[in-house]
Amino acid sequence: MNKRPLGILLLLSLTALGNADGKKEAIPIAAIFGLTGRAATSNTRHLKGAQLAVEEVNAKGGVLGHPLDLITLDNESTAVGSAEAAKKAAAKNVAAIVGASWSDHSLAIAPIAQSAGIPMISNYSTNPKVTRVGNYIFRTCYVDTFQAGIMARFARQRLKLNRVAILFESGSEYSVGLSVYFRKEFDRLGGIVIAAVPYLKDSLDFSDQLRQIQEARPQAIYLPAYPKEAGMVMRQASKIGVRVPFLGSDSWGDTMVQFLGGPVRDGYEVKPWSPKSPNPLNRQFVLAYRKKFGEDHEDLSGSALAYDAVMLLVDAIRRAGTPERAKIREALEKTTGFQGVTGPIRFDPERNPIKGAVINRYKNSTTSSYFTTVEP
Helix, strand or coil: CCCCCHHHHHHHHHCCCCCCCCCCCCEEEEEEECCCCCCHHHHHHHHHHHHHHHHHHHHCCCECCECEEEEEEECCCCHHHHHHHHHHHHHCCCCEEEECCCHHHHHHHHHHHHHHCCCEEECCCCCCHHHHCCCCEEECCCCHHHHHHHHHHHHHHHCCCCEEEEEEECCCHHHHHHHHHHHHHHHHCCCEEEEEEEECCCCCCCHHHHHHHHHHCCCEEEECCCHHHHHHHHHHHHHCCCCCCEEECCCCCHHHHHHHCCCEEEEEEEECCCCCCCCHHHHHHHHHHHHHHCCCCCCCHHHHHHHHHHHHHHHHHHHHCCCCHHHHHHHHHCCCCEEECCEEECECCCCCECCCEEEEEEEEECCCEEEEEECC
């Protein structure tokens, strides 16, 4: 029997006459995020960014006359759950996938999306391996090599640090990768990483690691950790008298103060975006997000990146003139000059966006404040 590719079947279904009531079929897009479990605190907001974009597109008549149908899939904050969600997305014959946020999750989704020929745009997965899976995999955030290098250069050149320690989560692609990239760049610039100390996933007691670092007498501690662990580390560091600044990754966010139990004494984090960006599209996004969801949250980086991921797909579908997956992928790859809320986006040969980064600071505060922008 003659079998048609899934992308062709999708195209045929959408170019049919439509429903009995005359309405055109919706273009299905899967949104895969951790809505339960460890990633839920941040990922729930990321999903809202995608939902806002879909709502705005549909309010303006959809794309090519078709509304978007955002199919939400919970990956349960695990790699296994991410793979299962990807299989469900493929079974639902979606035109594209938005997400996941965490690199470990996207690394589980990407091979399935690539094999099925489904364009995938991760909003917040920064591990370089994600897009290397194949030519159907894209992202709207920078990669870990870039963000870790930015923080290393900031520490060495702006803060004038010579001796830094690293505290990282062993077994985490994200945390381990950032540690390696940071160390490489800091060493290249003439600095010294005097200690690189691991901790296990779901650790609650970091006192042994912190005492080991304290004995090495660093000028700062690089901590590429998720909010819970970052907050707990800072709280325990304060109790044992560690007084040096912490340097963080884009996984930090203001939610870590819930686990710290008070203000951050001194710290810097890398972010792909700031609500204080003068970009007019950015200002519109912030106002629309807060109006729709009633949230006045400073840490909307992942939400803004998810919003841009949806809008990139819409732009690609329009330029392709079809919701066929292969054509969407081709259009995405040729993107130039796309104006997103997180800034202009174009892709390098590995389908990573070329864009700048923001450094935020915590200084005896429970929320971060914009400090500087570092261009690529």
